[in-house]
Amino acid sequence: MRTIYIFDTTLRDGEQSPGVNLSASEKVEIATQLERLGVNVIEAGFAASSPGDLQAVREVAKTVKNSSVCSLSRSVQGDIDQAWEALQAAESPYLHIFLATSPIHRQYKLRMSKEQVLERAEEAIRYAKRFFPVVEFSAEDAGRTEIDFLCEVADRAIQAGADVINLPDTVGYLTPEEYANIFVELRKRVPNVDRVRLSAHCHDDLGMAVANSLAAIQAGVEQVEGTINGIGERAGNAAIEEIAMAIKTRESLYQVQTTLNLKEIDRTSRLVSKLTGMFVPGNKAVVGANAFAHEAGIHQDGVLKHKSTYEIMTPETIGLTESRLILGKHSGRHAFRDKLTQLGYPQSDEQINVLFARFKELADRKKEITDDDLIALVEEKLGEASEVYTLESIHISYGSHSLPTASLRIRHQSHGKLLEEAACGNGSVDAIFKTIDRITGEKAELVDYRIHSVTQGKDALGEVHVRLEQNEISVRGRGVSTDVLEASARAYLDAVNRLVKRKEADQKGELQKKVTV
Numbered sequence: 001m002r003t004i005y006i007f008d009t010t011l012r013d014g015e016q017s018p019g020v021n022l023s024a025s026e027k028v029e030i031a032t033q034l035e036r037l038g039v040n041v042i043e044a045g046f047a048a049s050s051p052g053d054l055q056a057v058r059e060v061a062k063t064v065k066n067s068s069v070c071s072l073s074r075s076v077q078g079d080i081d082q083a084w085e086a087l088q089a090a091e092s093p094y095l096h097i098f099l100a101t102s103p104i105h106r107q108y109k110l111r112m113s114k115e116q117v118l119e120r121a122e123e124a125i126r127y128a129k130r131f132f133p134v135v136e137f138s139a140e141d142a143g144r145t146e147i148d149f150l151c152e153v154a155d156r157a158i159q160a161g162a163d164v165i166n167l168p169d170t171v172g173y174l175t176p177e178e179y180a181n182i183f184v185e186l187r188k189r190v191p192n193v194d195r196v197r198l199s200a201h202c203h204d205d206l207g208m209a210v211a212n213s214l215a216a217i218q219a220g221v222e223q224v225e226g227t228i229n230g231i232g233e234r235a236g237n238a239a240i241e242e243i244a245m246a247i248k249t250r251e252s253l254y255q256v257q258t259t260l261n262l263k264e265i266d267r268t269s270r271l272v273s274k275l276t277g278m279f280v281p282g283n284k285a286v287v288g289a290n291a292f293a294h295e296a297g298i299h300q301d302g303v304l305k306h307k308s309t310y311e312i313m314t315p316e317t318i319g320l321t322e323s324r325l326i327l328g329k330h331s332g333r334h335a336f337r338d339k340l341t342q343l344g345y346p347q348s349d350e351q352i353n354v355l356f357a358r359f360k361e362l363a364d365r366k367k368e369i370t371d372d373d374l375i376a377l378v379e380e381k382l383g384e385a386s387e388v389y390t391l392e393s394i395h396i397s398y399g400s401h402s403l404p405t406a407s408l409r410i411r412h413q414s415h416g417k418l419l420e421e422a423a424c425g426n427g428s429v430d431a432i433f434k435t436i437d438r439i440t441g442e443k444a445e446l447v448d449y450r451i452h453s454v455t456q457g458k459d460a461l462g463e464v465h466v467r468l469e470q471n472e473i474s475v476r477g478r479g480v481s482t483d484v485l486e487a488s489a490r491a492y493l494d495a496v497n498r499l500v501k502r503k504e505a506d507q508k509g510e511l512q513k514k515v516t517v
């Protein structure tokens with residue numbers, strides 16, 4: 001099976017992402033991880049761009065032993081000299097020279113004729129070959145270069161001694177078919193093209209960088225260039241992890257392999273994101289937080305039954321421990337039950353139905369339901385007295401110049417009637433409690449009221465504890481909700497349920513007085 005060389009330019013093209021600036025030590029840290037990932041070439045920077053980057057390239061060159069270490073260079077002798085100064089200590093020094101070849105770049109940027117471009121490229125490659133064992137030549141903006149001239153440039157570069165010919169779609173302009181055809185044409189028309197490695201370097205301006213890279217592989221290139229997480233100029237470069245996982249997942253289609261240790265992908269992605277400050281979007285292919293996460297109930301049910309229903313690759317392949325079932329408003333009972341069992345709260349079908357209803361109410365309000373949320377819900381239900389009264393709805397009206405008014409609808413479980421009342425109070429909580437007293441007819445003294453959050457974040461769950469006393473009977477109640485007023489109502493009603501149950505038991509003479517439930 002053909003091996004594809006992976007040329008990683010995270011530390012050069014990736015660092016050209018606006019706002020990214022890596023120190024020498026950060027570049028060494030990332031380079032070390034890239035080496036662990038198994039990339040074949042690490043383009044560590046552009047030595048001529050600054051003394052700092054020259055030093056960074058030098059330090060990477062001293063550190064990395066199992067990958068070639070490269071610097072970018074213009075077709076300028078001074079750039080080549082500085083690259084050599086940085087790379088000469090490398091185990092495997094590699095120079096990447098570029099020169100633009102498209103009409104736009106020739107006319108407006110370089111102000112060179114075609115012949116001048118040919119001569120400048122040839123001169124730079126010949127000079128570089130005096131120092132470097134491996135010289136790559138890039139025809140910058142190859143994607144918009146006339147194919148005849150591009151073949152001429154490649155031919156002159158090979159004659160000058162280039163070992164690798166890289167044809168960048170510098171501005172991400174081409175489609176996969178157009179880009180693949182360039183390599184097909186070079187194979188057909190350039191003498192001695194088989195003496196060099198052909199390389200693809202794609203940008204994502206139209207979102208086709210990875211597709212173009214894969215098309216180039218199918219057209220026979222031996223090397224692809226890209227970055228981790230797809231960072232880079234403008235919309236970025238081809239994402240190496242996406243190319244790698246496409247080759248792996250569709251092995252029978254591509255019939256190529258790489259030397260990458262795929263289990264290092266997740267760790268490498270996280271390190272690059274951390275040190276560059278380039279956040280990875282949740283929906284990013286392969287390494288995004290959602291790549292192996294499922295929320296929809298039908299998907300969760302399918303994945304629980306057989307992962308292949310909704311996963312074409314395993315999280316373990318890239319170094320993750322497991323897929324994530326995200327519990328939220330789209331989840332179903334299967335995932336809900338599975339999660340509670342994982343948390344140590346296995347439930348009967350009846351309990352699941354009761355808890356699932358509360359879970360859905362909560363999920364309608366919260367972006368993501370955390371494990372703490374689920375535990376709080378279960379414990380609230382586990383702790384709840386069998387319910388005499390259940391809260392159906394709550395409405396509060398409050399104004400700084402008017403008395404707060406609460407109106408509640410509470411269902412009496414024994415006869416199923418919906419009881420509705422309203423009451424004013426000194427505050428919203430007082431109004432709620434007074435309304436519950438009116439509905440239930442239970443008048444108890446509130447002796448304790450406490451609130452605390454049981455989960456983190458702005459939409460965290462609030463937990464309310466109350467203690468009520470009535471004729472030497474003391475009961476407690478607990479309620480949780482993202483809304484503390486609702487949590488207060490639930491806690492108070494929980495206490496009233498306990499009170500009612502307690503009095504029923506007392507009437508049966510089964511329990512001692514003044515025992516706190």
Ligand SMILES: CC(=O)SCCNC(=O)CCNC(=O)[C@H](O)C(C)(C)COP(=O)(O)OP(=O)(O)OC[C@H]1O[C@@H](n2cnc3c(N)ncnc32)[C@H](O)[C@@H]1OP(=O)(O)O
Binds near residue numbers: 048049073110140170
């Ligand atoms: C597609 C890519 O990503 S290419 C890499 C892009 N990366 C960078 O540019 C980051 C590092 N760059 C730098 O630090 C600076 O541009 C330097 C140090 C390389 C050059 O700085 P300066 O000497 O001030 O030149 P400046 O950046 O203003 O302009 C670039 C010059 O190089 C010339 N040039 C551009 N590409 C090449 C090339 N491949 N070979 C030779 N000359 C080139 C331009 O024509 C221009 O020359 P001019 O000033 O005579 O018109």
Ligand SMILES: CC(C)C(=O)C(=O)O
Binds near residue numbers: 168169170
């Ligand atoms: C220097 C070259 C390879 C480049 O980065 C580009 O053309 O995108």
